[in-house]
Amino acid sequence: MLLSALFLVSFLPSALSAPSFRPPCAPLSLISPYQSVWSCSDALFHSFPNHWSNPTVGMSIMAAVDSKVVRIMGPPNLSKTDLPAPVQTSLEVLPTSTNYVFALFDSVQLNVTWTTPAHALDDDSVLNSKDLPVTYLTFSATSTDTSAHDVKIYFDTTAETAVNDVSTEVSMSRSSTASTTTLSVGSSTQETLSSNSDLISWGYQYVSVPTSPDVQTSLSGDVAARTAFAETQTLPSDDETLTRACNDDWPVLAISFGLDVSPGSVASSQVLVSYDEVDTMDYFGKILQPFWKSKFEDIFEVIDFALSNSESILSSSQAYDTSHISEIEAVGGSKYGQLLSLVHRQVTGAITKTLSPDGSEPWVWMKEISSDGDISTVDVIYPAAPYFLYTSPETLRRMFLPLLTYAANATGADETFDYDLPWAPHHLGVWPTCDILANQQEQMPVEESGNFLVMIAAVAQAQGDVSYLTPYWDILSTWADYNVASLPDPGEQLCTDDFEGPSPHNVNLAAKGIVGLGAYSALLQMKGDEEGAERYMKIARELVGNWTSSGTDVDGTHTRLQYDLDDTWSMKYNLLFDRVLDLNLFPDDVVEKELEYYDGKSNAYGVPLDSRADFSKSDWLMWAYAMGSQEQFDAQVEALWDFANETPSRVPLTDWYNTKTGEQQGFQARPVQGGMYARMLLK
Structure with missing residues (x-):
């Protein structure tokens, strides 16, 4: 059972100089x-x-x-x-x-x-x-x-x-x-x-x-x-x-x-x-098996393949680790490399791949680990998206397909499951059974519509292709028009941070809707619809003017948590994809003022999510500071590294924690930690 010396005693790539x-x-x-x-x-x-x-x-x-x-x-x-x-x-x-x-x-x-x-x-x-x-x-x-x-x-x-x-x-x-x-x-x-x-x-x-x-x-x-x-x-x-x-x-x-x-x-x-x-997913009555079964006769063939090819597979993984860490450290240093190494399998371990119901192509599914256990929750895929956009845009695109098929009423299920809402769905059911009715969704209209439009545009730009969207342009248009009708003030709507309770007139949610419209404009541009692209971009730019004037706090130093609440603030992480997609909707000085204000709120383990509590979300923290200077970004990486290194909460890395005590507030092992890759999208 002696193998080659591929697995050297020091199995550590470029992280040798990293701190313990x-x-x-x-x-x-x-x-x-x-x-x-x-x-x-x-x-x-x-x-x-x-x-x-x-x-x-x-x-x-x-x-x-x-x-x-x-x-x-x-x-x-x-x-x-x-x-x-x-x-x-x-x-x-x-x-x-x-x-x-x-x-x-x-x-x-x-x-x-x-x-x-x-x-x-x-x-x-x-x-x-x-x-x-x-x-x-x-x-x-x-x-x-x-x-x-x-x-x-x-x-x-x-x-x-x-x-x-x-x-x-x-x-x-x-x-x-x-x-x-x-x-x-x-x-x-x-x-x-x-x-x-x-x-x-x-x-x-x-x-x-x-x-x-x-x-x-x-x-x-x-x-x-x-x-x-x-x-x-x-x-x-x-x-x-x-x-x-x-x-x-x-x-x-x-x-x-x-x-x-x-x-x-x-x-x-x-x-x-x-x-x-054996079986992995029930998609509206169709039983889907693991994707590997399309390549192998049975698990014993997998085992024989994996063992007989262990040297090449493990060598490939080792080479990937070395290259991946090197790229990360070049952007954010050794501590950033250690954080992203820690969350890498946390993200990939939350997904699974099957064939589509007709067997024509792979579909990818993400579990909303630790919160609701839902299938392919859009506002869980969204914070995780930077990981996939950086490492594998195609994997993210394949996550869209079960949701788009559902929204387009193409599941093959009876009319009981027809999706008839003018905004994007929230999820597909509770793992492993897709059977959610439209009116059973946790309704987040602007949130999920904005998320979907942004992510689809990001994948389209990464791949240079929108051809797969041909059956779905009508529903994308419906979602974009819903956001137009809901802005500038989204009113009494839930956003992804609903664990904090309702936040009506949410300024960050409005920013998401605006960026979503800019993203839709970019998609129409790629489609060749110049007139439509210009129309939605004009609407988005007008909304930015209203957002800036109505959302800025009375002291002029930052934007509010809610349009109607002075002396409040929240991290405007939803501005990130304005830069990733190169939309240029929001002036640079808006982001600069926001981050300068957040710097003054930072605690031992980072900046809180907003003015309501001392807890933060690591994914959103990294989204926000991905837009900052190297000094600002490094400071928050240091704080987040200290949290991971010192937290008394021994659970797979939580994304929701107290920035003063380092204790877990809730959630663990969630794939949203893919959001820590946000800086890599702007490198």
Whole structure:
């Protein structure tokens, strides 16, 4: 099981000079919104990992050096005898990988690296590693004392990733080929697409390794398997009862193998963790399967492909990490690079890809993680959009398609589901079932119409193409005209920051509507409709004049939160796409005055969202300061880095937090953190 020295002991790209960073939680295996595993402790061996929604995921790792055993992941009581922990010498979170380094008995250095090939690619004519439902767990060891050592590795996982209730009955099984050994577990009932829980209750978890005489595997209870390794014994034979409750003696998929560690070389091998959801989405009665099923016969073909191509896939991920971090650091420095590395898989882990209902093309879906659990919520895609516009505009375009199809009444569902509102939809249903009626939407008319027009224009400019919009021009026109009728003052409408409560006459919401009209003008220009483009641009420019005069506070230093409230303020992050799209609607001095005013409101962990409270939203903070000077931007990156590094709230990075205490206000693990990429759009 010895691989090439691709996985060098130092698996750290350009972030070597970066300051030490303690993420609140480190991403481990983020395959999908259901398969999202994090370590929320300072050291990997302090606890079991967690699902993004907090429940424990019973994965464990142990290592033995010349028959001396330590735990690498999991609490001290993994086995019947408490196991000591090694020294964790470093933790580095990269865009597609998380690397832990341990010193074992002053004789061996062990790297444990979790890699989910999560960088999105646009070319659907070839297989994309992002589409594989896999995470590679790489173990790399080297001698640090000039001696050879016998190193053994143990890994297991319970069935907790495959059920939404640990009392659920599960069934374990195994399969082997000439090249691969695979263990699997899933619920016995397999009630596919039956639950709106954040945890899945169907599909199968797989753990695989290259077949070798050195490999031991076991389908058994957690204590028996872990104790056997801890006592340097052979793993137990498979249990007689392979079907039982998940919490009945906690059945595990257990694997052990050896690494021959010699001075001056690196011994490496992988465990592959994968998941087959079987079915992924119910789109108004049409059942959609994961996109990878259009390329592979079954999950075992995926596993064989992933393991046989592991070197090229992992090399590609490593090259991506190095290049990506270098680009980010060139714009915002090493701390900006660490923040964006931390949120990269948080964003991609919230999306999934299927074929469209007619099988003609891929569609992409985003889960509104941690708030409502909704499907493809437009005002969640919007704050995340900078990530996709920078890394993969095509992925963002494919997110539009299920929503546009719904808004155009082309789902094929009966007339019950006809969408008849003059503004853009809010979402499609609750994950994983698209079945929302138009009048059941959380209505955000100007918000979602503006969001959609802005994002569509941004993708169109990035790709230089509007041809796919041919069936949708009428509904885009309807949304634009609705915003015209609703401005200059949107009145009693919700905006995306509705968690703060109603904010009628919202000045920032009005800015979004205006930028949305400018975006629609840009789309018409690309379509070749010069007259229409000029008409909407003229309306937008007139509205800017009203916005500036009516929205400015009496002291003239900034704009208000609401048109009718003096001595208030809010971050006008919605001005960002005026610059990204090069619309030139709002004068530069408007943004300059706004940011100068916000600077005076900054606390230890950044600028609050508005004058109502001390909390902020990290996505909107980065949207706003993307428009600032380098000095202003760097100051807020520093504050946000300090928050992530010091927050007492050990959850996958929250976007809603208190700027004075650093505590989580609400939300966690949300894909909106893609908004931190905003500065990259203006680089």
